[in-house]
Amino acid sequence: MGRVSDAKVKLMDAVLELIWTGSYGTTTIDHICDKAGVKKGSFYYFFDSKAQLAAEALDASWQDRRVELDQIFSAIVPPLERLQKYCEFNYRVQGEIKAQYGRVLGCPQVSLGCEVCTQEDALQKKIQSIMDYKHKYIESAIRDANAAGLLNVSDPAKMARMAMAYLQGLMTQARIQNNLETLREMAPGLFSLLGVKETETTTV
Amino acid sequence: MGRVSDAKVKLMDAVLELIWTGSYGTTTIDHICDKAGVKKGSFYYFFDSKAQLAAEALDASWQDRRVELDQIFSAIVPPLERLQKYCEFNYRVQGEIKAQYGRVLGCPQVSLGCEVCTQEDALQKKIQSIMDYKHKYIESAIRDANAAGLLNVSDPAKMARMAMAYLQGLMTQARIQNNLETLREMAPGLFSLLGVKETETTTV
DNA sequence: ATAATAGTTGACCGTCTAGTCCACTATGTT
DNA sequence: AACATAGTGGACTAGACGGTCAACTATTAT
Numbered sequence: 001m002g003r004v005s006d007a008k009v010k011l012m013d014a015v016l017e018l019i020w021t022g023s024y025g026t027t028t029i030d031h032i033c034d035k036a037g038v039k040k041g042s043f044y045y046f047f048d049s050k051a052q053l054a055a056e057a058l059d060a061s062w063q064d065r066r067v068e069l070d071q072i073f074s075a076i077v078p079p080l081e082r083l084q085k086y087c088e089f090n091y092r093v094q095g096e097i098k099a100q101y102g103r104v105l106g107c108p109q110v111s112l113g114c115e116v117c118t119q120e121d122a123l124q125k126k127i128q129s130i131m132d133y134k135h136k137y138i139e140s141a142i143r144d145a146n147a148a149g150l151l152n153v154s155d156p157a158k159m160a161r162m163a164m165a166y167l168q169g170l171m172t173q174a175r176i177q178n179n180l181e182t183l184r185e186m187a188p189g190l191f192s193l194l195g196v197k198e199t200e201t202t203t204v
Numbered sequence: 205m206g207r208v209s210d211a212k213v214k215l216m217d218a219v220l221e222l223i224w225t226g227s228y229g230t231t232t233i234d235h236i237c238d239k240a241g242v243k244k245g246s247f248y249y250f251f252d253s254k255a256q257l258a259a260e261a262l263d264a265s266w267q268d269r270r271v272e273l274d275q276i277f278s279a280i281v282p283p284l285e286r287l288q289k290y291c292e293f294n295y296r297v298q299g300e301i302k303a304q305y306g307r308v309l310g311c312p313q314v315s316l317g318c319e320v321c322t323q324e325d326a327l328q329k330k331i332q333s334i335m336d337y338k339h340k341y342i343e344s345a346i347r348d349a350n351a352a353g354l355l356n357v358s359d360p361a362k363m364a365r366m367a368m369a370y371l372q373g374l375m376t377q378a379r380i381q382n383n384l385e386t387l388r389e390m391a392p393g394l395f396s397l398l399g400v401k402e403t404e405t406t407t408v
Numbered sequence: 409a410t411a412a413t414a415g416t417t418g419a420c421c422g423t424c425t426a427g428t429c430c431a432c433t434a435t436g437t438t
Numbered sequence: 439a440a441c442a443t444a445g446t447g448g449a450c451t452a453g454a455c456g457g458t459c460a461a462c463t464a465t466t467a468t
Contacts, residue, residue, distance in 0.1 A: 001436045002444025023319045025229015028425065039447050044427070046445090084281070103322060111318050113380040115227045118307060128381065161386070162370075162393040169373025173365070176317040177332065182365070189366040193397045206414025207464045233456065243417055248457070250415095 008046045010036040017053065020105050024115050049086075051116075055126045058108070062130050073137040079144035079163035080196065083163075086137075087187040090171065091180075098180055106175030110168045135160050142194070151194055159194065166193055212250045214240040216261035223258065224309050228319050255320075259330045262312070266334050277341040282350035284400065287342070287367075291391040294375065295384075297318055302384055310379030314372045339364050346398070363398065370397055 014036035018027040029050055033040050047053040072089055073082045097105050105111075113127040140162035145151040153159045166189055174182040218240035222231040233254055237244050251257040276293055277286045301309050309315075317331040343364035349355040357363045370393055378386040 001442060001444085003436085005432045005445055007445075022322055023227075023229050024318070025227050026323065029427085030425065040427080041429085041448075042446055049426090079405050105322075106318070110376060110380070114310070114315050114376055115229070117380045117382070118226055118309075119230065124380070131380075142324045148277065158389060160387055162374075162396075165373035165377050165386075165389075165393070166366075166397070167373070167374060169369035169371070170366075172314060172318055172372065172376065173369050176314070176321045176328070176335075178321070182369075185362060185366055185369075189369070189397065192366075192399060193370070195396060205466045205468095207416085207466085209415055211415080232454080234454075244457080245418075245430065245459085248418060253456090 003033060005042075007036065007038045007042045008042060009060075011038055011043060011053060011154075013045065013059055015050070015053050015108055016057050016061055016108070017119075020108050021101055021103070024050075024054065024120075051120045051123050054112070055123050058112070058123075058126055058130065060107075060135070066133070067107070069134075069137055073141060075144070076148075079141045079148060080191075082141045083138070083190060083194075084187055086118065087167075087183075087190060091183045094171070094174060094183055095180055098178075101111070103178050104174045104180050104183075106171040107168055110172055135164060138163050151196065153194065163190055163193060166190060209246075211240065211242045211246045213264075214249065215242055215247060215257060219254070219257050220265055220312070223316055224312050225305055225307070226323075228258065228316055242295075246315055246405050255324045255327050258316070259327050262316070262327075262330055262334065265312075266337075270337075273338075273341055277345060279344075279348070282354075283345045283352060283353055286345045287394060287398075288391055290341075291371075291387075291394060294371070294390060295387045298375070298378060298387055302382075304333075307382050308378045308384050308387075310375040311372055314376055315391065324401055335368070339368060341342055342367050349398075355400065357398065368398060370394060 011032060014032050015027065018035060027050070027118055029040065029043060030051070032053070033043050041052075047056070068089070072085045077085070094104050094106070097103070108176075109127050109130055113124065113131070117124045117127075135157075139156050142151060142153055142156040142159055142163070146153055146156065167186065170182060170186055170189070174180065215236060219234050221233065222235055222239060231254070233244065233247060236254070236257070237247050247257075247346070272293070273290075276289045281289070298308050298310070301307070313331050313334055317328060317335070321328045321331075339361075343360050346355060346357055346360040346363055346367070347380060350357055350360065371390065374390055374393070378384065
């Protein structure tokens with residue numbers, strides 16, 4: 001009973017967009033409310049703070065993304081092809097983002113995590129947990145590639161961390177330089193890091 | 205004539221520390237002035253805005269760092285050793301930072317660049333120019349390693365960009381996770397990316 | 409010594425911000 | 439129809455914020 005509302009989802013959409021296109025620090029509750037078309041009274045009805053809203057919004061957005069990543073990293077896809085497809089996916093997403101906002105915006109977890117990690121502990125933990133999930137996809141692909149004799153990586157978990165560092169670094173470079181072309185080097189660099197000799201997989 | 209002052213350098217020191225340990229967005233002019241022990245009137249006597257102060261501070265700090273990097277990347281040092289030493293240098297600096305602030309703080313250019321790139325154009329350009337200089341050190345080392353037959357990299361400029369993405373990605377991971385150990389994988393990952401077969405250079 | 413000047417100080421202003429409060433409204437349930 | 443209740447609106451506060459200003463002070467060249 002009582003009335004129903006879509007204010008919660010509108011607030012979550014708004015905060016993600018504002019943080020991603022700008023930054024966490026410059027995104028105020030007033031801005032979020034304006035963008036969402038929701039009054040501040042309603043904001044505080046649903047959330048305690050900007051940090052809590054951001055954490056919930058990040059989580060919801062991650063639940064959506066998981067579906068796509070489960071497809072890309074499907075166990076029935078050859079392991080190196082998963083990584084190749086993942087790079088293509090990132091390139092495609094950033095391309096759409098650039099078409100929409102006129103800018104490459106990179107990885108929201110990295111940008112936000114880097115900004116708030118010394119200040120917002122709960123938010124930071126949420127980001128860390130999402131990154132841990134991403135790590136699992138990559139580690140599993142590396143393990144499977146090892147088993148298939150496509151790779152010879154001694155410590156897949158460590159290598160997955162190195163691979164993520166590279167991928168995230170490229171995404172951040174692309175954001176800072178606002179240059180989509182940077183991401184073209186994603187797959188080649190990743191395979192070079194993994195120690196794959198020659199890559200004849202399809203390019204983006 | 206007139207009196208002399210160290211307020212300018214105190215402000216520049218303060219803003220760098222506040223941005224690095226926190227973020228650009230949450231660093232206010234009042235905070236900067238408090239930390240520097242300088243009144244706001246003096247702030248506006250020397251600078252027009254937080255962005256201008258940050259840009260000048262970044263530049264000054266870069267001029268200091270150049271001296272160290274010129275040593276590390278000296279042309280008389282074997283090229284792969286330069287890269288090895290550069291990784292060790294980064295590890296050492298972050299270790300000192302962690303001892304001082306209780307946190308790994310990563311690369312200031314990346315954190316700040318990532319945060320302000322959509323909002324502060326002048327600052328963003330300054331950051332970009334510093335990153336371009338860093339790129340030159342690495343590209344030159346790769347070129348020299350090629351010439352010495354230690355590497356066989358077809359496009360040193362592109363490879364330098366990939367290497368920087370990896371290094372910056374690791375530094376950002378280390379900041380977000382507040383984990384110094386992450387940086388242990390810096391040199392091995394870098395050499396793997398470059399395609400060096402076996403690394404028997406000294407470890408950190 | 410003193411005048412010119414580089415730098416300092418604190419009071420001040422308007423605006424933005426996080427957060428509160430409560431009367432009000434729409435909706436599902438009975 | 440009407441009641442309980444989920445959600446809304448908007449006015450309000452206190453403090454933080456960026457920015458200004460004019461009076462003041464220390465230094466140094468002459």
